[in-house]
Amino acid sequence: MKRVSFVDIGTNTALLLIADLDPDNDRILPVLHRQSIVRIGKNVDEQKIIDHAAMQRLIQCMLDFKETSKSNDALSIIAAGTSALRDAKNRMEIIDEVVRASGIVIKTLSGEEEAAMTFTGAVAGMEDIPERYTVIDIGGGSTEITMGNVGHIEESVSLDIGSVRLTERFFTSLPPTEEELQAAKEEIDSTFTSTIEPFFSGREQVYGVAGTLTTIAHLVSGEKEFDPEKIHNYPLRYDQVKLLLDELQSLTVEQIITKGIPEGRADVITMGTLILHQFMRLLGVPEIRVSTQGLRYGLALKELQRLRSGE
DSSP states (O other): OEEEEEEEEOSSEEEEEEEEEETTTTEEEEEEEEEEEOOTTTTHHHHOOOOHHHHHHHHHHHHHHHHHHHHTTOSEEEEEEOHHHHHOTTHHHHHHHHHHHHOOOEEEOOHHHHHHHHHHHHTTTOSSOOSSEEEEEEOSSOEEEEEEETTEEEEEEEESOOHHHHHHHHOSSSSOOHHHHHHHHHHHHHHHHTTOGGGGGGTTSEEEESHHHHHHHHHHHTOSSOOHHHHTTEEEEHHHHHHHHHHHTTOOHHHHHTTTOOHHHHTTHHHHHHHHHHHHHHHTOOEEEEOSOSHHHHHHHHHHHHHHTTO
């Protein structure tokens, strides 16, 4: 048994999973979860640079995660960066500064690597996994869609539509104007319709991961406090997403925050819900199963595989 920390550094949020890996029984045993909204992707879509303030937020987050890992007896930390780091021209400078300040080495994943690890991580430990399934990961900077089965990926795509990226690109304030909303819809629809056709055969069973999906599930569930156990495998219906979108698109950030959405997600949840709504509408998906897992579990599975092979 080996205790390891896994860190997923997204455009908006950094996620920590500390888990015991049991290679003898092929198991991941979660010990602790943490998340921090760092918004390293702020203005990256326009400027292609992670600014100094965002870098400092990331460094402080990594120092906090390192301390949490140490106090929970994790032997090592495996960290991966996604869309914002992929896009940033100063990616290596940011990674070097993080290593210098915290000792944590961040590997930047390609869109294909991110999609593959999220695909396996989303259903890790679940029972009754269907023969063919699709996973959608709506992040801050990109959206990954992957289809296949437990042993094989058939189709995978990484798209530059994310809740932070498109909010910055199309919305000048919340609620958005009708013109802004329509322009965002057209961009999302154009991106999806040019890539979505191969995924029609996997629309019967779709899993959704990441903060947008878990936040939406929390909102429609009616629960006052976010409870990961109640959200994991939650059946999120298209009509629930449509009703929520109708409500969110008329609310200010302050009104969204009063619904229990954290400040660092409140300004992008309207766009995130719009992306999910258009995906479900265009593909004809009646229901999505929400998974609170994802990339961190994919990283853990990869490390578990390495331990099993004796590397």
